[in-house]
Amino acid sequence: MRILAVVVCVLALAPAGLPPYAMTLLTEALILGLFAMSLDLMVGYTRLLSFGHAAAYGLGAYAAGNLLLHTSIPLVFTILLAALCSGVVAIGVAWVCTLASGVSFSMLTLAFAQLLYAVAFKWTAVTGASDGLAGIPRSPGPFGITFFEGRAGFYYLVLACLVAAFIFCRSLVRSPFGAVLRGIRENEAKTLSLGYNTRRYKIAVVAISFTLGGLAGALYAPFAGFTNTELLFWLFSGQVLIMVIVGGTGTLIGPIIGAAFFMLVSNLLSSWTDSWALFFGAIFILFVLFAPQGIWGLATRWRSLSSTG
Amino acid sequence: MALLELDGLTRRFGGIVAVDGVTMRVAAGEVRAVIGPNGAGKSTLFNLITGVTTPTSGTVRFDEHALTGLSAYSVCQRGVSRTFQITALFPEMTARENVRLSAQARHARRWLPLGGRNVFADAETRADAALERLGLIHVAHRPAGLLSHGDQRLLEVAMALAQRPRLLLLDEPTQGLSVEETEQAVETLSALLADGSMTVLLVEHDMEVVFRLAHMITVLHRGAVIADGAPDEVRANEDVQRAYLGGLA
Numbered sequence: 001m002r003i004l005a006v007v008v009c010v011l012a013l014a015p016a017g018l019p020p021y022a023m024t025l026l027t028e029a030l031i032l033g034l035f036a037m038s039l040d041l042m043v044g045y046t047r048l049l050s051f052g053h054a055a056a057y058g059l060g061a062y063a064a065g066n067l068l069l070h071t072s073i074p075l076v077f078t079i080l081l082a083a084l085c086s087g088v089v090a091i092g093v094a095w096v097c098t099l100a101s102g103v104s105f106s107m108l109t110l111a112f113a114q115l116l117y118a119v120a121f122k123w124t125a126v127t128g129a130s131d132g133l134a135g136i137p138r139s140p141g142p143f144g145i146t147f148f149e150g151r152a153g154f155y156y157l158v159l160a161c162l163v164a165a166f167i168f169c170r171s172l173v174r175s176p177f178g179a180v181l182r183g184i185r186e187n188e189a190k191t192l193s194l195g196y197n198t199r200r201y202k203i204a205v206v207a208i209s210f211t212l213g214g215l216a217g218a219l220y221a222p223f224a225g226f227t228n229t230e231l232l233f234w235l236f237s238g239q240v241l242i243m244v245i246v247g248g249t250g251t252l253i254g255p256i257i258g259a260a261f262f263m264l265v266s267n268l269l270s271s272w273t274d275s276w277a278l279f280f281g282a283i284f285i286l287f288v289l290f291a292p293q294g295i296w297g298l299a300t301r302w303r304s305l306s307s308t309g
Numbered sequence: 310m311a312l313l314e315l316d317g318l319t320r321r322f323g324g325i326v327a328v329d330g331v332t333m334r335v336a337a338g339e340v341r342a343v344i345g346p347n348g349a350g351k352s353t354l355f356n357l358i359t360g361v362t363t364p365t366s367g368t369v370r371f372d373e374h375a376l377t378g379l380s381a382y383s384v385c386q387r388g389v390s391r392t393f394q395i396t397a398l399f400p401e402m403t404a405r406e407n408v409r410l411s412a413q414a415r416h417a418r419r420w421l422p423l424g425g426r427n428v429f430a431d432a433e434t435r436a437d438a439a440l441e442r443l444g445l446i447h448v449a450h451r452p453a454g455l456l457s458h459g460d461q462r463l464l465e466v467a468m469a470l471a472q473r474p475r476l477l478l479l480d481e482p483t484q485g486l487s488v489e490e491t492e493q494a495v496e497t498l499s500a501l502l503a504d505g506s507m508t509v510l511l512v513e514h515d516m517e518v519v520f521r522l523a524h525m526i527t528v529l530h531r532g533a534v535i536a537d538g539a540p541d542e543v544r545a546n547e548d549v550q551r552a553y554l555g556g557l558a
Contacts, residue, residue, distance in 0.1 A: 176420065177420055183399055187399050187400075189397065190398065193381050194411050196382055
């Protein structure tokens, strides 16, 4: 908890010392961190492998984009509404996807995300089709507050969302509900036979995961000022899964680090070569082979080794 | 009035009749064993009672309410807890966490998404009591996957016990145990059942175990009941002897 406070303080001081370009990167890294953390609830804590988590992000982004373009609801409320929108859709999706389990579940999540991707291409009135939504504003308010419109203000909004979501997730996984998720992760049939309606728990965790993933997407729309169909594409679902695995599944903090790592490395590599994805793929394979516990797993193991002597 | 009533319970898998018109009563406070040769339908019978498998025909009634058609979790919520023939645990959790999760399932606020310190405290009290009764308290802090096979079998019983079930179903509790481990397990179980407060339905292969634990015995052969009664009657029954010794043609 003390380390968390220190990290948050350092991040809060960032706007004072970093150049605008770095602030933009950092803001995006935090948004992606929130997105990856939301997926960790499913992948790391419940062993529900989703290949379609971009759906959560895209739903949040398009919902926020439309609200900001067509209404005058303040930015702060808009992102919450858009997140809820993603969560509500997720209940229906999860109801269908949890009819299956294992690989079939993963395939259904992928199919659903690709369905949304196809819809986004055709439903021009809402999604702007292949052009996407452009010129998304950061609406002021409430009470005429314009603080969140600036670069630093928006950064603080993102940071506040991430910290709040992290504290929420950490309480969630340590709660009785979280204990049941852990049971599902280790032995679902046994959890069912103990008297838990496991399907209902799975639907609930998908809805929570989509709400937080939707929050990340809802922050992205006014951050970038535009949305496009790539936010719903399977490639993005794969990338966020890589962020979670490289960072460390089932740790919450790991996926945030994984997202930052992904941003950093892909930025460095892409300024050097066009085929950066190839190199990142190699890094991913190395992690899966030699450090399946991820960056955070390595860090905690190193810490416990050095403290025991 | 019997606590558990099975009437004409039948389950077919394709052309095979796994359970064939089983009618059986288990009275409250009774320890009843279901025995029979391999493939007699004992485990299928358990799965039919606990809602894992739906019967082709027939009914299951528990405390005068139908269980037929209910899902596995609702059957458990009505007070029927079970163990599995093949050990089913949460291997990465400690023994205490295993039992605690089981006890938590009986708590009204078992689903609480935030906080829940009270839920955990209540569940842990019950978990420790169950671990104590099965002599597992000294391994409570160890991951369940690292316990000896004998302790794992008993841990499953502790998990079922922590739910304070009205009916306890034990599927071959000594399955895969060595002679010494079996001896120890039978002693622990008979001490557990000695006060007669529990209703137990037991599937067991080991006749020695059955005769030491059960008050009543039901014998299954090819899915059907061929004998039902006190241990001495069943032991003397000619059909049973033939089923076990030479096969019933």
